[in-house]
Amino acid sequence: MSDIRSIVVLTGAGISAESGIATFRGPGGLWEGHRVEDVCTPEALAHDPDLVHRFYDLRRAALTIAQPNAAHRALARLDAAWPGELLIVTQNVDDLHERAGAKRLLHMHGELRSALCARCGARQSWQGDLPPGTACPTCAAPALRPDIVFFGEMPYDMDRIETALASCDLFVSIGTSGAVYPAAGFVRTARWNGAQTIELNLDPSDGSIHFHESRMGPASTLVPEWVDSVLADV
Numbered sequence: 001m002s003d004i005r006s007i008v009v010l011t012g013a014g015i016s017a018e019s020g021i022a023t024f025r026g027p028g029g030l031w032e033g034h035r036v037e038d039v040c041t042p043e044a045l046a047h048d049p050d051l052v053h054r055f056y057d058l059r060r061a062a063l064t065i066a067q068p069n070a071a072h073r074a075l076a077r078l079d080a081a082w083p084g085e086l087l088i089v090t091q092n093v094d095d096l097h098e099r100a101g102a103k104r105l106l107h108m109h110g111e112l113r114s115a116l117c118a119r120c121g122a123r124q125s126w127q128g129d130l131p132p133g134t135a136c137p138t139c140a141a142p143a144l145r146p147d148i149v150f151f152g153e154m155p156y157d158m159d160r161i162e163t164a165l166a167s168c169d170l171f172v173s174i175g176t177s178g179a180v181y182p183a184a185g186f187v188r189t190a191r192w193n194g195a196q197t198i199e200l201n202l203d204p205s206d207g208s209i210h211f212h213e214s215r216m217g218p219a220s221t222l223v224p225e226w227v228d229s230v231l232a233d234v
């Protein structure tokens, strides 16, 4: 580990599963019979805004009960103690990484506790329900929507993420199925640029063969162990 200077960590729904937040795919991955791909699209928002807003209202409400688990806390510990470059990129729209204390963090798929104006593009912190037609505090248009990157929309901060992937020495993927791009392609970008690549997941992801090493098990066990091993050399 002594030659590692720059780390990129990618997290997905699996890291929050032990905090009681349902993953998207696998058992319990349906929401009232809807596939997530059917709810989280600009077309669904246009045709059935009540359904889409309700989906995110329920997920936002669930955050009031959920607490960060040992895996979120371990990454926050890494963030505080790691002297080199670090970027934690999460696909999750929950706020468990930041509530655990992580700072060097990007939410590439948006945030439940944020609202986006579909008219002027302003983003603001949001708590509680967000009914369709809510007025934007910035431009007054009745156009606030959940600040979530829907299927077919461009994830946030891709320039910063691509730059970090191009220069990292170690890429670690935690709790993601590898089913959704562009995140599913990060391992290949990092590896092509010379990084070591490790996957920490309950089951082999769709992209398992692209990693140098795969460790299978619950994030609450694997992530603290991995963080301990990284910080042992600091």
Ligand code: APR
Pocket: 011, 012, 013, 014, 015, 017, 018, 023, 024, 025, 026, 029, 036, 037, 091, 092, 109, 174, 175, 176, 177, 178, 179, 180, 200, 201, 202, 203, 204, 205, 217, 218, 219, 220
């Ligand atoms: N510890 C580690 N991994 C776990 C755990 C756990 N306790 N529980 C589940 N997993 C793993 C599963 O084996 C699976 O590979 O987490 C992964 C979760 O996969 P998905 O539900 O597909 O979640 P994710 O990869 O984050 O989805 C990507 O899809 O719907 C979109 O925008 C949404 O950000 C999301 C994206």
